[in-house]
Amino acid sequence: xxxxxxxxxxxxxxxxxxxxxxxxxxxxxxTIGLASYLAVLxxxxxxxxxxxxxxxxxxxxxxxxxxxxxGVVSGLVMSYQFGTNWSVLSDxxxxxxxxxxxxxxxxxxxxxxxxxxxxxxGREKVGPTLHMTATLLVAAGTAISATWIISVNSWMHTPTGxxxxxxxxxxxxxxxxxxxxxxxxxxxxxxxxxxxxxxxxIVGGVGAWHLLRRRGDNAGVRTMFSMAMWMATVVAPLQxxxxxxxxxxxxxxxxxxxxxxxxxxxxxxxxxPLILFGIPDQEAQELRYGISIPRVGGPILGKGWNxxxxxxxxxxxxxxxxxxxxxxxxxxxxxxxxxxxxxGAWSLISRFxxxxxTSRWLHRAVFVMAPSGLVAVIAGWITTEVGxxxxxxxxxxxxxxxxxxxxxxxxxSSLIAFIVIYFAVFGAGILYLLKLxxxxxxxxxxxxxxxxxxxxxxxxxxxxxxxxxxPNKPHPAE
Numbered sequence: 222x223x224x225x226x227x228x229x230x231x232x233x234x235x236x237x238x239x240x241x242x243x244x245x246x247x248x249x250x251x252t253i254g255l256a257s258y259l260a261v262l263x264x265x266x267x268x269x270x271x272x273x274x275x276x277x278x279x280x281x282x283x284x285x286x287x288x289x290x291x292g293v294v295s296g297l298v299m300s301y302q303f304g305t306n307w308s309v310l311s312d313x314x315x316x317x318x319x320x321x322x323x324x325x326x327x328x329x330x331x332x333x334x335x336x337x338x339x340x341x342x343g344r345e346k347v348g349p350t351l352h353m354t355a356t357l358l359v360a361a362g363t364a365i366s367a368t369w370i371i372s373v374n375s376w377m378h379t380p381t382g383x384x385x386x387x388x389x390x391x392x393x394x395x396x397x398x399x400x401x402x403x404x405x406x407x408x409x410x411x412x413x414x415x416x417x418x419x420x421x422x423i424v425g426g427v428g429a430w431h432l433l434r435r436r437g438d439n440a441g442v443r444t445m446f447s448m449a450m451w452m453a454t455v456v457a458p459l460q461x462x463x464x465x466x467x468x469x470x471x472x473x474x475x476x477x478x479x480x481x482x483x484x485x486x487x488x489x490x491x492x493x494p495l496i497l498f499g500i501p502d503q504e505a506q507e508l509r510y511g512i513s514i515p516r517v518g519g520p521i522l523g524k525g526w527n528x529x530x531x532x533x534x535x536x537x538x539x540x541x542x543x544x545x546x547x548x549x550x551x552x553x554x555x556x557x558x559x560x561x562x563x564x565g566a567w568s569l570i571s572r573f574x575x576x577x578x579t580s581r582w583l584h585r586a587v588f589v590m591a592p593s594g595l596v597a598v599i600a601g602w603i604t605t606e607v608g609x610x611x612x613x614x615x616x617x618x619x620x621x622x623x624x625x626x627x628x629x630x631x632x633x634s635s636l637i638a639f640i641v642i643y644f645a646v647f648g649a650g651i652l653y654l655l656k657l658x659x660x661x662x663x664x665x666x667x668x669x670x671x672x673x674x675x676x677x678x679x680x681x682x683x684x685x686x687x688x689x690x691x692p693n694k695p696h697p698a699e
Contacts, residue, residue, distance in 0.1 A: 225633030231624045233632040234306040237639060239606070241298050243599050244643050248292030250598045253367055253413065254420025255285045256360040258448075259340075263356045267349055273440040280441065280662035281424075284654055286341055289333075291650050298639070306632060310613055310623035314391050317383060317399060318373055325369035333362035364413065371412055375405040377614050378605070379474045391614070403474055407467040408605075414460045415601065417452060418561060419594025425449030426591020427658045429584040437578045441662030447577065450568035450587075457561040464558065465521070471605075472522055475615060477540065478608035480533045481547040483518065484508045488532040493518035498552070501544045506534055542610040550603040557597040564590055 225233060259282055266274035300322075303311045311318075339347060339355035347355075382398030383391045393399055428446030436442050472479040480486075484496045486506050495518040499511035519528035533541055564586055571577045613620040 223629045225629040228629065228633070230627055230629040230632050231621055233629055233636055234302075234624050234627075235620070237306065237632060237636040238299075238302055239603075240636070241295070241302065241639060241643070243602065244647065245292065245295040245299065246598065246602065247595050248288050248295060249363070249367065250416050250419045250595060251423060252285060252289050252292055253363045253416035254418075255281060255288070255424075256356075256363045257417065258420055258424065259285060260353075260356045260360040261448075263353055267353060273444050276441045276662045277445055282341060284657055286337075287650060287654055287657075289337070291647055295643070295647065305635075306625050306627065307613075307623055308625040310618070313389055313618060313623070314377075314614060317376065317391050317393055320393075321369055321373045321376075321400070325366055325373075329362050329366035329369060332365065333359055336362070367413060367416070368409060371409045372400050372402070372405050375408050376400075376402045378402075378408075378609055379404040380614050380617055391617070404467075404470055407463070407470045411460070411463045411467045411601075414456055414463055415594065415598050418456055418460055419598060421449045421452035421456065422561070422587070422590050422594045423592070425453065425587045426589075429587040429591070430659070431661045432578060432584045433581065433588065436661050439661050439663075443578055445662070446587075447572075450565065450572070450577070453561060453565035454569045455565075457558065457565045461558055461562060464555075468521075469523055475609060477533070477536050478542060478547065478605075479522075480536070481542050481544045481608055482551040482604060484511070484544070484548050485518075485530065485532045486534055486544075488530060488534060490529045491527055492516035493522065493524060493528050493530050495521060499548075501548050503541065503544045540611065542608050547604055547608045550600045550607070553600040554597050554604060557593045557600070560590065560593065561597075 223230065228236070259278055262274050262278040262281070265271070266278060336355040336358045339352060340359050343355065344352045376399055379402045380391070381402045382393065382395035384394045386392045424445050428442055428449060431439065431442040432446060468479065468482075484499055484501055485493075486501075486508055492515060494513035494515050496508065496511055496513040499508040499513075502509050516526050519525050519530075522528070522530070524530065533544070564583075567583055567586070568577065571580045571583050577583070609615050611619055611621065613623045
């Protein structure tokens with residue numbers, strides 16, 4: 222068998238796709254939420270004429286522009302891989318995947334690209350109304366883009382609305398059933414909420430950093446931290462609910478994945494335990510050193526306290542996903558979600574105690590949690606994508622049958638090139654983003670491409686409204 226460093230072409234192609242898509246999704250996961258945050262900041266400035274909001278808009282719009290650009294560049298690679306490494310998938314599922322991806326470009330990417338320039342450079346050129354409209358459309362474009370991508374990916378998990386052609390192609394029969402496939406609504410809600418939480422904790426982490434550096438008298442710092450904590454307080458518990466609903470949907474259509482997530486090798490006739498931790502041994506088909514809570518798993522899966530369930534022991538080995546990877550990635554995602562809920566509750570208590578900006582332990586916790594959303598997003602994608610193995614189109618097309626007839630050395634060489642280039646190029650970009658975040662939003666903050674001078678917006682001189690210096694005086698966002 223042709224191998225490269227002991228790995229065959231199929232495994233190398235999977236690793237390459239997993240690496241590039243994981244690296245890519247770090248940027249959309251941030252920009253989806255950040256675009257909406259910018260729209261809120263711009264709207265609050267136009268409503269209140271408070272310079273703190275404009276200052277924050279100009280502070281974060283630079284970061285958005287760089288992150289958006291890196292997301293576009295890293296995403297270009299994905300389309301090429303469909304042709305180089307997954308040509309059989311492209312041929313067989315192309316009649317369905319191709320049009321959906323084209324709709325994403327036509328309805329979302331063009332919308333974002335068309336109005337991005339106005340949002341970045343047009344505040345003083347087109348007036349506040351059109352500039353606000355452009356900002357809203359960019360935010361809408363990011364959400365629409367995610368909608369189409371999730372629809373495509375969800376169809377590969379729960380394929381519906383197709384007929385099989387004579388040459389083995391998936392041919393569209395009902396586009397409504399294809400787009401709105403059974404897992405799509407749950408996965409879309411879960412993904413968008415994850416993006417908003419990711420942004421909230423990055424923004425909150427930046428605010429916490431500046432608060433730890435004794436910059437609590439900066440109105441922009443206080444406002445960004447307060448808004449981020451409101452988002453965490455409200456959305457983190459909602460995300461738990463949405464994740465539970467997606468789990469139930471997954472159990473209905475992909476039960477094997479849920480069994481791997483939960484570590485259920487054995488079947489149960491009278492009550493299903495909730496397994497907290499353990500060491501999955503797929504070779505022996507058992508969970509070693511398991512720690513579980515009796516019967517609690519039944520109600521979580523909608524089966525009641527005395528419910529029964531078939532375990533992985535009833536699934537042929539060839540149809541089981543890599544259990545250990547799915548088991549632990551799921552727990553990383555859930556664990557981070559629990560911490561997010563806890564931090565949101567902590568911030569709410571601090572807000573009522575009026576020490577939101579002086580509780581240094583809270584600030585330390587939020588700062589440490591700043592990248593947690595990105596980690597949870599990657600862990601979630603690993604859970605859902607590895608969990609559908611050995612299928613690339615669940616129940617219809619095996620991953621092994623979808624790979625291109627290409628040598629392992631070719632895939633391995635390109636994988637190494639991707640790793641080197643990605644870490645060099647995007648590593649430099651991320652370091653620059655961190656440099657921007659390390660500086661606080663200052664009075665007279667300039668936006669993208671703006672020259673030094675007074676802040677203006679359609680005749681409004683918000684600089685006349687000075688930021689408050691009293692750290693105990695509440696701000697409208699607080």
